[in-house]
Each structure stands twice: as structure tokens, then as C-alpha cells.
Amino acid sequence: MSGGGDVAVVGVGIHAFGRHDGVTGLEMGAIAARRALADAGITWQDIDFAAGGSDAAGNADTSVSMLGLTGVPFINVKNGCATGGTALTTAHAMLVSGAAEVALVVGFDKHPRGAFNPLPEEWGIGSWYGETGLMLTTQFFALKIQRYMAEYGISDSTLAKVASKAFANGARNENAWRRTPLSEAEILGARMVNHPLTQYMFCSPGEGAVALVLARGSRVRELARVPVYLRSVAFRTRRFGSFEVFSPSIPIESAPSATSEAAAVAFEEAGIGPGDVDVAQIQDTESGAEVMHLAETGLCEHGEQESLIQSGATELGGRLPINTDGGCLACGEPIGASGLRQVHEVVLQLRGEAGERQVPKECRVGFTQVYGAPGVSACTVLTV
Amino acid sequence: MSGGGDVAVVGVGIHAFGRHDGVTGLEMGAIAARRALADAGITWQDIDFAAGGSDAAGNADTSVSMLGLTGVPFINVKNGCATGGTALTTAHAMLVSGAAEVALVVGFDKHPRGAFNPLPEEWGIGSWYGETGLMLTTQFFALKIQRYMAEYGISDSTLAKVASKAFANGARNENAWRRTPLSEAEILGARMVNHPLTQYMFCSPGEGAVALVLARGSRVRELARVPVYLRSVAFRTRRFGSFEVFSPSIPIESAPSATSEAAAVAFEEAGIGPGDVDVAQIQDTESGAEVMHLAETGLCEHGEQESLIQSGATELGGRLPINTDGGCLACGEPIGASGLRQVHEVVLQLRGEAGERQVPKECRVGFTQVYGAPGVSACTVLTV
Amino acid sequence: MTETRQRLMIDPEVIGGTAQAPRLIGSVCARCATVTFPRQRSCPRCTSEDVHPRELATRGELWSWTIQCFPPKAPPYLPGGVEEFEPYGVGYIELPGEVRVEARLTESDPERLRIGMPMELTLVPVPGAPDKLTFAFEPVPEAER
Amino acid sequence: MTETRQRLMIDPEVIGGTAQAPRLIGSVCARCATVTFPRQRSCPRCTSEDVHPRELATRGELWSWTIQCFPPKAPPYLPGGVEEFEPYGVGYIELPGEVRVEARLTESDPERLRIGMPMELTLVPVPGAPDKLTFAFEPVPEAER
Ligand SMILES: [Zn+2]
Numbered sequence A, B: 001m002s003g004g005g006d007v008a009v010v011g012v013g014i015h016a017f018g019r020h021d022g023v024t025g026l027e028m029g030a031i032a033a034r035r036a037l038a039d040a041g042i043t044w045q046d047i048d049f050a051a052g053g054s055d056a057a058g059n060a061d062t063s064v065s066m067l068g069l070t071g072v073p074f075i076n077v078k079n080g081c082a083t084g085g086t087a088l089t090t091a092h093a094m095l096v097s098g099a100a101e102v103a104l105v106v107g108f109d110k111h112p113r114g115a116f117n118p119l120p121e122e123w124g125i126g127s128w129y130g131e132t133g134l135m136l137t138t139q140f141f142a143l144k145i146q147r148y149m150a151e152y153g154i155s156d157s158t159l160a161k162v163a164s165k166a167f168a169n170g171a172r173n174e175n176a177w178r179r180t181p182l183s184e185a186e187i188l189g190a191r192m193v194n195h196p197l198t199q200y201m202f203c204s205p206g207e208g209a210v211a212l213v214l215a216r217g218s219r220v221r222e223l224a225r226v227p228v229y230l231r232s233v234a235f236r237t238r239r240f241g242s243f244e245v246f247s248p249s250i251p252i253e254s255a256p257s258a259t260s261e262a263a264a265v266a267f268e269e270a271g272i273g274p275g276d277v278d279v280a281q282i283q284d285t286e287s288g289a290e291v292m293h294l295a296e297t298g299l300c301e302h303g304e305q306e307s308l309i310q311s312g313a314t315e316l317g318g319r320l321p322i323n324t325d326g327g328c329l330a331c332g333e334p335i336g337a338s339g340l341r342q343v344h345e346v347v348l349q350l351r352g353e354a355g356e357r358q359v360p361k362e363c364r365v366g367f368t369q370v371y372g373a374p375g376v377s378a379c380t381v382l383t384v
Numbered sequence C, D: 001m002t003e004t005r006q007r008l009m010i011d012p013e014v015i016g017g018t019a020q021a022p023r024l025i026g027s028v029c030a031r032c033a034t035v036t037f038p039r040q041r042s043c044p045r046c047t048s049e050d051v052h053p054r055e056l057a058t059r060g061e062l063w064s065w066t067i068q069c070f071p072p073k074a075p076p077y078l079p080g081g082v083e084e085f086e087p088y089g090v091g092y093i094e095l096p097g098e099v100r101v102e103a104r105l106t107e108s109d110p111e112r113l114r115i116g117m118p119m120e121l122t123l124v125p126v127p128g129a130p131d132k133l134t135f136a137f138e139p140v141p142e143a144e145r
């Protein structure tokens, strides 16, 4: 993507994740937007393009009635869990194309307890699929990691360690939802949801909002204390043969996942390799997802996760800290907000402003990866 | 928008509008996409970016399971009636930014009979608004045109003439839904819906799909028999003081509408004036909308519509043919498809391929305008 | 109005005052003086968050009107049960120097509505929930104009 | 199986054959030979529209499995009424040279499931709609392997 090195995140804002009775998703989005604008030292009138989305909490552009009716072009995007990534992609393209100089992206959601009730028809599948009891994301995750564990020798202990790390990091994040550390034994001993995944290995539908202000060219230096450059943003849909959610069948011939491809493109466009990454946020809808995405993104080899995670390398003080804000497991999953939360966290880490959970080593290169049904993955590379 | 003159529509495809039992909205979208690809002489594998949307018929990117799992980045947009316009804006930015060379946009929808059931909460309004009986788009249109008619001297006869023209044009369009001509008297004498608007002055929720293939640079000349250049695409949200749907109050201080601003930007970026337009498709959710949008877009002065329409200037053989395919009134409104239908029709007219409804004069400049709740307008200028 | 005393307002954030003397609650911006209805947390004109509640004027002029000739869908409309639907008037009333407010009208005869006529705030039962009251505007009688 | 004779398949586009000898209906691409399930109008691999229905093999190997330990939401699930929810197995079965098919398993004990075990197509009542049949895979008895 030409000119991408010219675009930077110049402001970030977040509304705490969790449960917030009496505040709508749209209001959380507006609050996050105001915080991002304040962080950049600008006002809503300075924004000349906006993109945003939620999965279940209304049309993002409706927030103009709270932020101000400035006439700004505002695109609503809707790509499941990858919504934040596609909002970012859209804003990035508008900046690079020259159509905008300062853009805002916002993602928010507010899911009722135990939400996520996809209907087969919306996914192009017959109603028999849901009626038979196959239309569950948790099943998909379990089936995928079960096979992966058998192929690559991943242990139940490693799944549990991913979750215990998430809750340890969440305990240091004032914007996280689950802030109580849990031991590996507590996680393994919890209620089984879908073998091999127990209750604490899954994230829950939640609430929250994140906004980012992006700028290009000379506006970056005007606005940012510490500009964090968006070196690339890439997203891909699934190829034939990738194993994705809500698949009544999968081909025997396998293909790289959408994540593998998006990550490869993101690294290539940034001119930076996975080995250069100092800190990363990757989609951890459940423990197994973090394990598999570690290798799919190129951050390690397939099978290497077992030793990497068991050695503590992905913890805050490790060689490759992953999901330093607690990820989806500790923050919960407000679908529209998750992808932007990852970028928000990487920006804080690269600025050295992550407080109690600041990675102790020097961080110059960050990476994010968000994955959404039915096989959409969006990755970014960010640098200071 | 820099470089916009370099982007052209190189393929168009449509699935007939109307009622189509047994075909899903997603399938209609895939059919339209295949026709657009065939029109451009390429296949789905040649597309390196896609954007699309529907309001109520599922996630556009799901259609990759029908079109082929090529890994293509596919952004779903959702901006009400302006969905087609924002899909086009997104694809245009991806092309101009250099992130893509050949892009597909697709819009489709399938609304049940008498659909459109907006909930106040989704629009950031309290539930009292709907419970009191104020949450109806038809009311808004009636209230807006009632005031406009009093201010600018528009007659009931002019409202009826807009509708009778639409049905006359629809009768010549094999892809239209309502193909039976209706006289001015029949339209005026029909059931009153919201004074001053009768049954036949409103479009109905419907079904249909449209897809376009866009290309930039050297790919345009390789792919298009007759390239139709997308000289500009602009969209704007409402400003404070514009009178838009679902407004519990409107300020006394008035402001230009989102349409006025989007149209002005589109003309400015194209370097073409409203007086140069040979054929235009503008949002005619009901007769009054066409009347008001004619002036808001700059195609005539406020108040001039009465003489313009009474003189027949907006008919197929007139000086400024409007909604030559029958518009929303004759085609119905599948929300996600409407904005792209307008571009599809302008492309046919500029290519001289509109068959029975081809405008008799030479057409070199086309214009489209789509408007959606809550005050989003998208305009394009197209030339051969 | 006596019989309405025990009834609840459809939304006390929107309608204040008393059943005898209801007031619509809007907000006014301390920075730019813009008046909105219903109450907003921030100013849609200047984006200031320094906005305060304000009871709006109870009289104004009819700025536009229509007749709702068919029953709205439920939800969001509260259906009137099985009894027959009665068309009702809807309009925007310009409260001088404040804002134009959308409301039901007590008058539903198109022959008796004209742009510019004086209108006054009143309360009417919520259709389908007659234990609740919502606001409406009624024509000011000739004698009181 | 006798008692299943009068029951309807949950979707005759998906399950063919007879109640005694059911077959899953997929499709095969005339251009690239890719097999899909359920039947598609076009080939997800090569995008050709020259695809034809095909009855899939009835035996294969368990490629992955899980146990559904909690009741799915309804809709889309057909609820089993008030009786207690019974955990059920779910898996992908690799039909050799064809495709991996997702299905309910008749076995729901995790100790008795292992990747690679031989499985065979059968029919089971649809939970909550026992007048209808859906497909499932059951372990092939040791003796028949
Ligand atoms: Zn103000």
C-alpha cells in the first residue's frame, strides 16, 4: 500500500471494557472518540473523514448527533470481529488517497449477556445447520484446536497458561473487565464448554469502545507528541481450503488461513519481519486461537508455541509479550471494539505509556491481528 | 479527491428488481457480481478489492462462498440508503491509494413486504418517540415536502407528474419492478398515505442487486469497451440545521442539506458543473424527494422544479432526463442496491446501451445522488 | 384533565411540569445558546458539553404537518389493541426563538390544519398504553389568539 | 430404523437416499473435481458454475471432535422442549478423496472418541423436532473395521 509509512496514529481513546449499565454502545463510542480527540489535541471539527462500526450496538455514524453535526463523511463498516480492522483499512485508504488528512476510527459494542446468536441464513447456510446444533462458534474453536493440538503436540497446560497470562495482564489494566488472576489449575479445573476448552479459556461478549485519530504527512508532526506510524494495514478473507467458522464441510486440500496471508502482506508492506516485533496483540477469542495465531502470523513456527508459552516468553517480561492488556480473554469481546483495542494497546506500549503493564524492554515495533467470522483477518504493523 | 479521473467503471451487472421468491439477497448479489465481471471480461480471481453491503439481507462478504474463496479483502459497509454510495467511496479510495487496481462493489437487499421497521434505540432516540407514533420515514417525507411546497409553490400535480414519469420509464426497463404506466389522475386519486403523498408517490421496500467493476490506470483501457470515468464520488453527513429523518426537533437556524454539500463537492472535484449534466439519477424515495433533490443537487433552482417538471424537461426526451430507469418509484427500494442501480443506469446511458429507454440526445456527463437516513448523501459524477 | 392526574408521563426525561401544566424538557447550550429537544448531553451545533436542561415554551406556530393515515408498525409503536386505527395529525411546531418540535397533533382533519396557525402544548394518552401520557399540540382556539 | 420410515429428512436437499440407506448430497465440480457439502451452485475453489450433485461416501475417519457441553441457543437451534439437555459429540469426518463433513456424533463420551477412528453415516431424530431426521456419524463397530 503506497504511502502507508506517512500515516500515523496521533490520538487514542478508550471507554473501559466490561459491563456498563445505563450507557449505550453509541455513547461509549462517543466518549472514546472525545478522548482520542483530546489525546491528539484537536476537536471533532478537525476530522475530515470517519469510519467506524459495531456489530450489535447501532450505526456508528449516528454518533455525529453526540459529537457534532459537522457534515463529515462517515462510513459504517461491518465485518464481524474484524470490524475494527476494516474501519482502520478504510480510513488508511482515505488518507493515502488524499481524500482526507485527519481521520477518526471508532469501534464499539454492547452485547447482552451470553450474546452472539448467529443465524444460518445470514451466513448463507441452510437452517438445518443451526437446527442440528452445529451453529456455534465455540464448537468451531474447539474442533480447530483439538486437531491442531494432535498435529503439533500442544498440551492442555499450554492452553491454560495462555488464559492465566491474560488474567495476570488484565489485573494490571484499569480498562480490562476480568481483573482477577486465575491459576493454571483453576482454569483447567473449570466447567468444560467444548472439549478441550474450559469456561475460562473463552472470552465473553462484553461492552466497550475504542477510537483512534489518524493523520498523514505534515499533520502527523503537528498533532502527535509521539507519533506511532501505521506502517501497514492488511486484511484478507479466507481462501479455499482454510478452516473457518460455520463450515458444514472443509476441503481435504488445505490452504493458508486468512490470518497467514494478511500477516504476510502486512509485514511485506511494512518492510519489517515477524522477528522484529517487540510486542503484539493477537486475536485470543479463546486460548487455542492465541496459540494458533502465534504461528499463523509468523511470530513463531507451528509447534513452537508449546516451548515458547511454557517458557514464559509471551508474558509481560518475556521475549515476545503477547496481549499485554489482557486480550479478549480479560477484556471481553465487544466485537466492534476489539481490533482497535489491540492498536490502542500497541500505541501505549510503543509510547511507553502503558503504566503498570508497560513491557520492561524497549519497544519499537508492534503488531496486531484480529480475526472475525467467516474468515476475515486484519493485521497492522506499527512503529515509533 | 486526487487522481479520481483515473478510475473508471469497466463492468456493470444487475439482478432484476422486484420480488424474487426462492432467491436470497446474497444470491442476487452474486449473480449481479458475475454479470459485472462478465461485462468487464474478467473473473472473480482478477478482483483485488471488494466492498459491498445490504441493509437486511446479510453480510456482503459472505458471497465469497459463492463467488470463490480467493482471499480478496472485502469490506462490508452499512450506511442505510447510502450504502451503495459508501461502498463506491471505499473502493474508489482503495484504487486511488494504490492498494488495488481492479475492484468490485456490490449492493443488494431483500426486504419482506412492508419492511423498514427502524427502532428508536438504534438511532439514538428514546423509545417514547416510536411509541408515540413518530418513528416513520413516510411522515418525515410528508412533513418535509409539505413545508417545501408552501415555501416554493410546488403543486400536487407536480408530485403526481414525478410518479407518472417514473412508471413510464419503468415500463421501458426490463429490470424494473413496476412496469405499468399510471396517469397523473390515478396517482392523485390513490389512497392517501401521509398528506400530501399518496400511495403511488412512495417507493416500496423490494429486492434486487447491482454490482460494478472499477479499475484504475492502464487497467481501464485493457478492460473497458467504453470506459465510463468516475470523475468524483463524494458523500457527506448532515450538518446542524439540516432537516433529516427521525428528528424529534429541528433547529430554527437552517443549514444546507447533506445532499447540497455532497453534490457541491462532487461537482467541484470533477471540475464539472450541474449545468453540464446530460442525465441524472437522484433519490426518489417518494415524489417530493425527487422535487427537492433536483434543487439541492444544484440541477435547478429552488422553486424552478414546478415549471421544469410541468414542461416535461425531466422526461426521457427532455432537456434534463431524471431517473431514466424508473428510479426507486418504479424499481422499488432494496436499500443496499439503490445507489449502485443509479450508477448502473448512468453507465448504460453514457455507453448508449440503455435500449428502449436510451435518452435520445447525446449523453457525455452523468450524475447520481443517493440519500439515506439519518442524513447521509452520496453523489457521483461520471463521464465518457 | 382531572382524570390524567394519576397517569405516568411516557418519559419523565422528556416531559416535565405537571399533568395540568406540562413542559417539554429540552436543553440549552451555555456556549452558543442553541436549544435542542429532547435533552442532549452535548451541543449538536458547537459540540460543547456545557449544556443544561430547559423547559421549552408551550406555544408556537405550526411549521409543517401531515396526517398519519395508516397504523405504524409495532414495535416501535405501541399498538392500540384490537380497536380500529384512527388517523392522527403530526407536525413540527416552531417555538419562537427556541426550536421546532415534532409532535402529535390533536387535530387530524387536513382541512383544519394550515402552516402558521398557533398551537399549544397538551397531553394525550399514549395509544395502546392509556395509563401513560405523551405530549401533543392542539390548535389555540380563535378566542385566545 | 423401522420407526424412522415415516419421518421427514430435515432438509431433502442435504440428505438423500432412504431412511435405511441415507446419503449426504454434496456437489462435485466438473472443472476441478472439488467436492463440497452441502450442494453448491458454484465451485468455491475455481468459481466454475459447472457443478453437479453427488452422493458422498458414507464411511470416513474422525478428523477432529468436541463435545457440545451446553445447550445451543434457540433459534437457530430447535430446543428439546423442557427435558434436560444431553451433551452431544460433534466432529469433522474425512470422507477419503472427497471432503471433511461436519456432523453430530452418536458418541458423546470423550474417552471413546479419538482422531482417526472409522465412522459411518446414520440418521438421528432432530432434537426438539423428533418427527424429523438429521444426519450424524457413529463409530464403526470393531468387528466391522
Ligand atoms: Zn453550542
Ligand SMILES: [Zn+2]
Pocket (backbone or CB within 6 Å): D029, D030, D031, D032, D033, D034, D043, D044, D045, D046, D047, D048
Ligand atoms: Zn472447481
